Amino acid sequence: MMAFFARFTLTGPSNWIIQRITAIVMAAYLFFIVGFLVINPALTYDQWSALNGLLSMRIFTLVTIAAVAFHAWIGMRCVLTDYITVRLIGPKANGVRNVLQLGLGFIILLYLMWTIKILWGL
Amino acid sequence: MLNVSIYRYNPEVDDEPYMQDFQFDTEGKDIMVLDVLEKLKIQDPSLVFRRSCREGVCGSDGVNISGKNGLACITPLSEAVKGNKLVIRPLPGLPVIRDLVIDMGQFYAQYEKIQPYMINNSPAPAIERLQSPEERAKLDGLYECILCACCSTACPSFWWNPEKFIGPSGLLQAYRFLADSRDTATEERLANLDDPFSVFRCHGIMNCVQVCPKGLNPTKAIGHIRNMLIRSAT
Numbered sequence: 627m628m629a630f631f632a633r634f635t636l637t638g639p640s641n642w643i644i645q646r647i648t649a650i651v652m653a654a655y656l657f658f659i660v661g662f663l664v665i666n667p668a669l670t671y672d673q674w675s676a677l678n679g680l681l682s683m684r685i686f687t688l689v690t691i692a693a694v695a696f697h698a699w700i701g702m703r704c705v706l707t708d709y710i711t712v713r714l715i716g717p718k719a720n721g722v723r724n725v726l727q728l729g730l731g732f733i734i735l736l737y738l739m740w741t742i743k744i745l746w747g748l
Numbered sequence: 749m750l751n752v753s754i755y756r757y758n759p760e761v762d763d764e765p766y767m768q769d770f771q772f773d774t775e776g777k778d779i780m781v782l783d784v785l786e787k788l789k790i791q792d793p794s795l796v797f798r799r800s801c802r803e804g805v806c807g808s809d810g811v812n813i814s815g816k817n818g819l820a821c822i823t824p825l826s827e828a829v830k831g832n833k834l835v836i837r838p839l840p841g842l843p844v845i846r847d848l849v850i851d852m853g854q855f856y857a858q859y860e861k862i863q864p865y866m867i868n869n870s871p872a873p874a875i876e877r878l879q880s881p882e883e884r885a886k887l888d889g890l891y892e893c894i895l896c897a898c899c900s901t902a903c904p905s906f907w908w909n910p911e912k913f914i915g916p917s918g919l920l921q922a923y924r925f926l927a928d929s930r931d932t933a934t935e936e937r938l939a940n941l942d943d944p945f946s947v948f949r950c951h952g953i954m955n956c957v958q959v960c961p962k963g964l965n966p967t968k969a970i971g972h973i974r975n976m977l978i979r980s981a982t
Contacts, residue, residue, distance in 0.1 A: 638948035639981035642974065704949075708908040 641700050648693035655690040684745045691741040695734045702730050750774050750829065752784060754795065755837040758846050765844065767835075768792075774825060781813055781828050781836065782820035785848075797848040804961060807896030811848050812837040817898040817959040839901035841910065854910045855897045855917070861940070862914060862922035867933035883929040890924035890969060892962050893917060899956035899966055905949040912945035916956035916966030919947060923969035926976065938973075938980055947973050 666673060677683055710723040750772045757765035770788050782802055789795045797820070800806040804822035811820050813828045814835050828834055842850040868877065900906045900915035914922065922941065925931050941947050947970060956966040 637981065638942060638944045638946070639974075639978045641944055642948055643978065643982075708905070708949075711908065713910075714908070 644696050648697040651693040695738055751833045753835045756847055757844050778824050778826045781823045796846045807894035810839050810896040810898045817902045819961045841901045841907040858914045858918040862918050864921050866931055877930045879929050886927045893920050898959045902955040902959045913949040914946050920966040920969045923973050
């Protein structure tokens with residue numbers, strides 16, 4: 627999975643395009659959820675449960691979380707390669723950055739699996 | 749009297765940089781920051797800065813004036829003085845050689861990377877390579893860059909990765925040759941820029957546009973390069 631992420635986010639143009647597409651997906655999800663809450667001010671558990679029981683809604687949520695995963699991976703890697711560099715913190719930077727990157731990948735993967743578990747009640 | 753605070757550092761004498769305060773009588777005139785530096789140098793000949801044409805053409809005297817990069821020779825005190833205080837520091841992000849003089853090696857290394865010269869291997873015509881007025885107009889806002897480094901040293905992406913990110917000045921020049929109808933190396937030029945750092949570390953915060961003493965727009969040029977890279981990738 628890490629290798630897949632790394633390969634997929636290697637070039638500048640693909641990074642840029644992925645950041646934009648995932649941002650649109652996240653914005654669409656945000657508007658939908660906020661819109662749903664506004665339309666249903668007296669939201670009950672049954673309504674909420676019914677909405678999230680729909681297969682289309684589950685897929686929408688999963689796609690959004692996957693978008694968050696890609697967006698966070700590219701964005702955080704950008705931050706790490708800006709600030710955790712040999713120029714700024716010395717020769718230990720590369721090791722520190724790799725550890726942080728590994729931790730980041732682990733957390734992202736964990737969130738993805740957790741989302742699937744919640745959505746399909748595994 | 750105007751309070752002038754100047755960054756001083758002579759590595760042969762000083763352990764670390766310090767700010768030196770001067771009192772300066774402007775005689776009520778709205779003179780340029782460079783005039784202040786010249787007069788202070790008479791007062792203290794050890795003060796070092798670069799200058800040459802003193803009219804905003806050579807790009808030698810780029811310094812950080814009260815927090816904003818600019819050319820000392822064309823920045824009047826009325827724009828630079830805040831609360832009767834003028835603070836002059838070297839351009840940020842590059843190594844200081846002495847006082848206001850910085851080592852621009854990294855800046856020029858990035859400029860060299862983009863091959864800042866016409867590449868056209870077709871046989872030269874008898875007189876010259878012609879351009880239509882429309883083709884020539886595409887170079888406006890690009891060729892005027894004087895390489896003063898005010899923009900690149902105002903750019904955080906260049907501060908963090910000066911050896912990988914080309915920087916606004918270099919990218920403006922890169923686009924100047926990408927946009928030139930007489931240049932035939934467009935694909936090679938794009939291939940040299942196609943990585944996550946060279947171009948894509950620009951996040952469009954436009955510090956470069958804000959400080960450019962020639963009123964140029966590197967962010968716009970970078971946007972054009974980015975679109976060319978995305979088009980060639982898809």
